[in-house]
Amino acid sequence: MVDATFRVKGLIDALPHVVLVLIMCQYCVKQQHPQRGTICLESGSYLMNFAGCKECGKKEPLKTLVMFTEEDVDGEELVTYKHVCPGCDHLVAEHEYTFRVEGNYQEYMMTCLLCGTAADSISILPGSPTENTSTF
Numbered sequence: 347m348v349d350a351t352f353r354v355k356g357l358i359d360a361l362p363h364v365v366l367v368l369i370m371c372q373y374c375v376k377q378q379h380p381q382r383g384t385i386c387l388e389s390g391s392y393l394m395n396f397a398g399c400k401e402c403g404k405k406e407p408l409k410t411l412v413m414f415t416e417e418d419v420d421g422e423e424l425v426t427y428k429h430v431c432p433g434c435d436h437l438v439a440e441h442e443y444t445f446r447v448e449g450n451y452q453e454y455m456m457t458c459l460l461c462g463t464a465a466d467s468i469s470i471l472p473g474s475p476t477e478n479t480s481t482f
């Protein structure tokens with residue numbers, strides 16, 4: 347008869363290592379994927395949310411390594427880069443930024459563990475009645 351309890355315990359014993367690998371960058375940020383409203387970063391880092399590198403303990407402005415920038419014929423733009431610790435090259439987060447034109451609007455979107463998530467849409471038409479009135 348197989349001892350099920352023992353087998354489960356074996357799995358749990360193996361788990362901490364796996365979890366550490368998967369969630370390591372949670373330790374480098376104060377808040378994961380904070381809501382940033384309409385603030386979309388096309389470059390740079392939201393350092394306010396950087397708690398410090400868990401690998402080397404440094405809290406210095408992160409390096410950004412551009413993975414790729416893509417612009418297609420419709421004017422849609424995709425920018426992806428990595429936030430990397432300048433001290434030990436530890437990967438803190440991957441950053442994705444998209445820009446596209448949808449009808450009469452320019453739409454921006456950002457997703458990043460460190461910089462958070464944000465989306466914005468701005469009317470292209472000057473003096474449009476649907477102008478964004480949420481400014482302050």
Ligand SMILES: [Zn+2]
Pocket residue numbers: 370371372373374400436437438
């Ligand atoms: Zn990390």
Ligand SMILES: [Zn+2]
Pocket residue numbers: 399400401402403404431432433434435436
């Ligand atoms: Zn580091």
Ligand SMILES: [Zn+2]
Pocket residue numbers: 390391392429439440441442457458459460461462
């Ligand atoms: Zn970011």
